[in-house]
Amino acid sequence: MPQPSRKRRRLDDTTRQEVSDLMSQMLQTMVPNIVEMVTQKLKGEMSQPQTEQGPTSVSSVDGHQTINVEATVHQEESTQQSTSTVEVLPSQPLTTSAQDSTVPRTSPTHGQVTVESPCRNLQNLKEVSQFLMDNALTNGTRNSYQRAKLAYEEFLEVHFPGTVTFPIHVEHLVLFISNCYQKGLAPQTVCTYLSALAHFSKMKGHVDPTQNFVIKRTIQGFQKLKSRADVRMPITPSILQKLVNSLYLCTSSFYEKCLFKAMFLLAFHAFLRIGEITSTTKSSTVLPLAAIQLEKYPNAKPKEMTLTLTNFKHHQGKPPVTFQIAADTEKPETCAVLAMFDYLHVRGEEDGPLFMLRDHSPITRHMFNEQLKISLTFLGYDTKIYKGHSFRIGAASWAKSKGVSDDQIQLLGRWKSEAFRRYIRIPLLKL
Structure with missing residues (x-):
């Protein structure tokens, strides 16, 4: 029994040696061919960077073994393109145009996405904020406020030419109320005027002039003198x-x-x-x-x-x-x-x-x-x-x-x- 066992071990050693020699011979034959083909492939890609390349395979000399070199080629292409981009960008001037308003960004799952530039995004936010403020008032109130602002601007143009509308001076506002009294306007109309001027003043970041003590007393006297009963009769x-x-x-x-x-x-x-x-x-x-x-x-x-x-x-x-x-x-x-x-x-x-x-x-x-x-x-x-x-x-x-x-x-x-x-x-x- 010991002798057959030693014979099998000798046969195994012989087999290992033969296999090792065969693989060494194959590698020595294949490696130069693979290196040469990969080099030629890379040279072709560099000369035609816009040509799409499909999967590339390299066969061994005896035709029984195939080695896929697609990953290697794509890795080399990425390295080459990255190097090319870094070399070109510094030499080009930075310009801003309508076509450059979005910045492409590569996504690992969805490809390229576009991101709005900060300037355009900020402009959109300003437009939305203005839209929200405009809708805080009804159309009727907005029109009434505009008429009130126009009436005050016309008053300033006649009595204080060259004076800016805002910020509103208390003295000017008192005289404006007095002018409305002389014109025979109703107290409710003047109150609407004051509400409109207060709205525009606060929207521009100024102090509300209608909360001044003098203004309140002036409008209070206006209401007492101009108050009148509703003469409209009911339809029975x-x-x-x-x-x-x-x-x-x-x-x-x-x-x-x-x-x-x-x-x-x-x-x-x-x-x-x-x-x-x-x-x-x-x-x-x-x-x-x-x-x-x-x-x-x-x-x-x-x-x-x-x-x-x-x-x-x-x-x-x-x-x-x-x-x-x-x-x-x-x-x-x-x-x-x-x-x-x-x-x-x-x-x-x-x-x-x-x-x-x-x-x-x-x-x-x-x-x-x-x-x-x-x-x-x-x-x-x-x-x-x-x-x-x-x-x-x-x-x-x-x-x-x-x-x-x-x-x-x-x-x-x-x-x-x-x-x-x-x-x-x-x-x-x-x-």
């Missing part, structure tokens, strides 16, 4: 019925009769301001057709009307207000739901303003007031004490006569109050 239910009947003789068409009847009755029953159902400017938001939804009985007669308001005083940041008005079958001549039903029948279902003329143009505040003035004159009422706001005043007086408390009446006219939703059916009291 009896006057409302007369106005509706007058439309048959004071309008030029059946369409306009249905139109203004629906507007008169809706303004009264819903405690609406005229600006909430008319257009004041070309860019103002008007009440759309979708704001009205009519619910009918099985016999197709109107049952209830749902009104949704999105544009009302102090509406910015407030949710839309939705409430219902039921049909009054006992007095159909003054029923807002029946009047709206008749108007929508002649108007049609085409999208657009709820209240509009035949040419689809919205009813403006001027048109509404003119028609109201014609009807009041026809009935013999004084147009100086009956205005568009008289519908709202009359609705409040009528609700109070029906036992509605003053607090509830105030909530009716305060759309911004969430508590209004609890009293949405107060206008449903019978006339």
Whole structure:
């Protein structure tokens, strides 16, 4: 048994020696060929840097062994390109252009991404901040503030030529208030002017001049001397019925009769301001057709009307207000739901303003007031004490006569109050 074991060990030693000699011979033969081919490959890549190269393989002399040199080639190319870039950049001047506004950056998973330059990003942030500040005010408030600023600038140009508008001097502001008093402006108008000037002063980083003691005392005296009672009279239910009947003789068409009847009755029953159902400017938001939804009985007669308001005083940041008005079958001549039903029948279902003329143009505040003035004159009422706001005043007086408390009446006219939703059916009291 020991002898065969020693024989096998001798055979193993012989085999190892043969294999070692064979591998040495193969390496000696292959290495020079591999080095030569890799060198030629690199020279070709350097002479044609824009040519895409696929995987490269090198076969041995006897054709049985293949060695992939793709990784080696790409590593050498990366090294060569890095060296080339470092050598070129210092010799080129740094320039800024529109095409250089983004900086490419290599991502390990998504390739190249673009990053905005700090200057452009800062400009975008400034534009966004200006956009946010502009939207802090409603369009109406912004326009009022601009008119107030223009009035103050005109005052400075006349009495203090060459004086800058901001910062505002207390002496100049006192004289500006006095000038408004001489012109006969209302105290509320002057208060709006002061609010606008305070806004612009603080936006520019200056001290609010309206908080000065002298300014407060001046405006206090202004209000005491110019205070006056509201002379506008309410449109009562009896006057409302007369106005509706007058439309048959004071309008030029059946369409306009249905139109203004629906507007008169809706303004009264819903405690609406005229600006909430008319257009004041070309860019103002008007009440759309979708704001009205009519619910009918099985016999197709109107049952209830749902009104949704999105544009009302102090509406910015407030949710839309939705409430219902039921049909009054006992007095159909003054029923807002029946009047709206008749108007929508002649108007049609085409999208657009709820209240509009035949040419689809919205009813403006001027048109509404003119028609109201014609009807009041026809009935013999004084147009100086009956205005568009008289519908709202009359609705409040009528609700109070029906036992509605003053607090509830105030909530009716305060759309911004969430508590209004609890009293949405107060206008449903019978006339």
